[in-house]
Amino acid sequence: MSELSEILDTSKRIVFLGGAGVSTESGIPDFRSGSGLYSQSSGTSVPPEEVLSHEFFMDHPDEFFEFYRTKILHPNAQPNAAHRALARLEAEGKLTAIITQNIDGLHQVAGSRHVLELHGSVLSNTCMDCGRHYTLDQILETSGVPVCSCGGIIKPDVVLYGEALSEKMLREACTQLAAADTLIVGGTSLTVYPAAGLIHYFEGDNLILINKQATPADQIATLVLHDSIGAVLGSELS
Structure with a gap:
């Protein structure tokens, strides 16, 4: 010291x-330790790593957001x-x-x-169609797949597997x-x-x-x- x-x-x-x-x-929680996110059940038939991929998000947004809300978001953390x-x-x-x-x-x-x-950050979210921005609090007020006023899906501004x-x-x-x-x-x-x-x-x-x-x-x-x-x-x- x-x-x-x-x-x-x-x-x-x-x-x-x-x-x-x-x-x-x-x-x-971290991702790769013995008690980390990847050692836990994703609640789906696929592993957490796959749930957090761009392909899974596009194909199964409902399952993605269920996992995302329960495992990734920690709004009370300090x-x-x-x-x-x-x-x-x-x-x-x-x-x-x-x-x-x-x-x-x-x-x-x-x-x-x-x-x-x-x-990226969970604090920022963007409509995939019109580009309108949403806060984390606005996402937390929704259920299921969050949808913009224009009808587009709102995606968290985080880098998923398969994204650069x-x-x-x-x-x-x-x-x-x-x-x-x-x-x-x-x-x-x-x-x-x-x-x-x-x-x-x-x-x-x-x-x-x-x-x-x-x-x-x-x-x-x-x-x-x-x-x-x-x-x-x-x-x-x-």
Whole structure:
């Protein structure tokens, strides 16, 4: 922890790259752990990974939204110590960007402003026909397949399997990583691409990994902490 403190004190351009483990401490399950979403029943005859695909959404929107509402949406979740600590780092002028694989919007709720959401956000939804935008609260007020006033299906602005990530978002993430002097990677196993490959764009001095389990990048990191990211950042930046 003393080494972490020294690195953060001397850093001027910190970027944070986070995954599902950042939000598990807010009560949002991850995907691939033993108790994660993919180990649970989808309530359909197909696995959760397939339910969350573009093809399944188009072919079976009713089953998709039943799963989406019960398993993906967590409207009562609140930011945890990690979210709040990162927001403080940004407010102090040290953290320049958060690159997240999460879709829950908790970084923004905590006060972070420069958040690059690689996989989109449940907070935003768009009619597939006319392009009208809808909030999460508006979706929660509906049942079944949400339909726009024009009659089109409203799709969550999240990246489903079979859909491409935003090239603009990826370019911005690479730009931020290339300019950073410190990269904190937290709550991710670094096994899901293309997000996992983003660390190769980091050219700075300090790579900090905070994750309960080992990652493929542990051997090249400046500092590795196998612990809860909320416990580490929360105590360090309190």
